[in-house]
Amino acid sequence: MSDLLWQKPGVKVDARIQKFLAGEDVILDREFFVFDIQASRAHAQGLQQIGILSADELEGLERELSILADDFSAGRFVLDDHYEDGHSAIEARLVERLGDAGKKIHTGRSRNDQILVATRLWLKDRLSRLIATCRESAQVALARAEAEQSVPLPGYTHLQRAVVSSLGMWWAAWAEGFIDDARRAADTLAWVDANPLGSAAGYGVNLPLARDHTTQALGFARMQVSAAYAQLSRGKFEMGAIEALSSALLDLRRLAWDLSLFTSAEFGFVALPSQYTTGSSIMPNKRNPDVIELMRASYSAAAAARTEIEQLLSLPSGYHRDLQFSKGAIFHAFGRGLDALELLPDLLRNLEWKAERMREALDPSMYATDLAVDMAREGLPFREAYRLAADPARWAQGDPDASLRARVSPGASADLRLEALKDRLARLAG
Known part of the structure; x- marks a missing residue:
């Protein structure tokens, strides 16, 4: 050395x-x-x-x-x-x-503000990538929601068949989720976009450092004014960035769970692109959804990283060497998290739905809620309509297309409000 x-x-x-x-x-x-x-x-x-x-x-x-x-x-x-x-x-x-x-070169600076500014620039880069991939995922989901909005899909609660839903509703849900994730990441980026360079070891130096210049030269939106707070913010800003990443990874985890279920033989609703599956080392008949399973697992890296940094921050003010351990945590979280998220848009583009299999999974019980609401619309108190609609003798195989057309509440299958989501996404880009 x-x-x-x-x-x-x-x-x-x-x-x-x-x-x-x-x-x-x-x-x-x-x-x-x-x-x-x-x-x-x-x-x-x-x-x-x-x-x-x-x-x-x-x-x-x-x-x-x-x-x-x-x-x-x-x-x-x-x-x-x-x-x-x-x-x-x-x-x-x-x-x-x-x-x-x-x-x-080291006049007027410390390794403390040196690592702070490098970390802050790195976080800005990673948060920009996070925003871009959330926006792209939302764009793909919106396009597919528009193209497939009337295709029936069973809706589940508690993993039990519940009501008739649609691919339009499924796609719109993920579109809005990733729009929100992009918004949260953008807000976090604006928060961390502050220049700590020139705070030295946390107490400034006896030189008129050109902090306004370094703020502009490095592309920061503002100077982090207090030299002491620059040190206090280490770990705090990293946790905020991880929380923004975690928001997107939680959505990815739930989406991956849907696809894990829907690709199983028991459901058979969707086929994954072949490159997103692998074979078994012993079973020649198998194609395993390994990519979506690892997508599902990726949230764990962010959760662990946030916990690790949070535990480091039980400290008084000023710099402490404990903070050195925060670096590995953010690298691991964003490394695994962005790797997973950046595979998502192409996966969403290339999913193939099996419409007939989804229709076959719609049984008469899934129209019971429609029946109860229809009776309530005719004037029967809803609780009485609910009791009557719960009787299997009243169930009949309904028309899924008619059910979807009748679901006119805002955000439901007949009124997806995709233009509102497109506008929200466009405003985020601006």
Whole structure:
């Protein structure tokens, strides 16, 4: 490992203790590295503005930071245990290439605000991806709701046949769900879109740092004003981002459960695209819905990550090393969660419904609610209509198409209000 940034004369470094301190940090920092470089460039520009760096020194630093970013992306520079973390790797590279100019780069900043700003930029990137995939899933669901709105589908409560429903209602439900998920992610993105760079170790520094410049240069909507709050927000903002991710993953989990049931031989309502299934290692007859099962399981990573970070935050104000462990949690949550969600739009586009099988599953009991409401509309008190409609002798095989046409309450099969959902989605995009 290269010399430690904090090492002082006479301080003995125990290799075992240092291994524990560093942990996986340098490996995890690969996720943040390009954002750390980006923030270092903005910080250097700010230092030049207040006279810490000359124009020539800034030019050299910007050049070397660009080369480092390219080398990292191309695999020519590897972030490994030669370094304590990504921050020290950047500084070591700049010192190696530029000497004293490289030694100046850390003026006015701490690894505390360095990791804060890299994390914040990373979260903005991941939340943008989350918004995009929720919007795309909603668009696909809306298109299919419009195309298949009148196709009958059994509606279930408690996994028991309940009433006649439709593919239009099924698709519209997921469309509105993912519109809400995109809205929540966008609101969270706006919340975390605050620049902590320049807060140093949480107490500012005796320099007029160009924080307005770094805020603009890094594309933040605002400065996170209080240096002390910048430290207090670590973990809190990460939890908020995970909660936005979790909202979408909860919808994905329930959707995947529907498809797990509907693709079974007992239901037989839908066929998955072949690439979303796998074979059994022993049973030649099997095609297993492994992709949707792993989609269903992906929420667990977000739930675990949120809990892990929440448990880290039982801390007083100021920075504490405990917070180092928050990095792995967000990488795991967003890594697994976005991988699952970004497979969803194509899956939704390519589902094949088996309309005849769905019609066959509609039995006479599923028209009982229609019967009770019809009698209530004619003037019979609903509770009396309910009692009469509960008698199987009154049940007859109804007409599913007529049942769907009669369901005129807003949001039901005959009044899906798809234009309202399209408008909500369009406004979200704006």
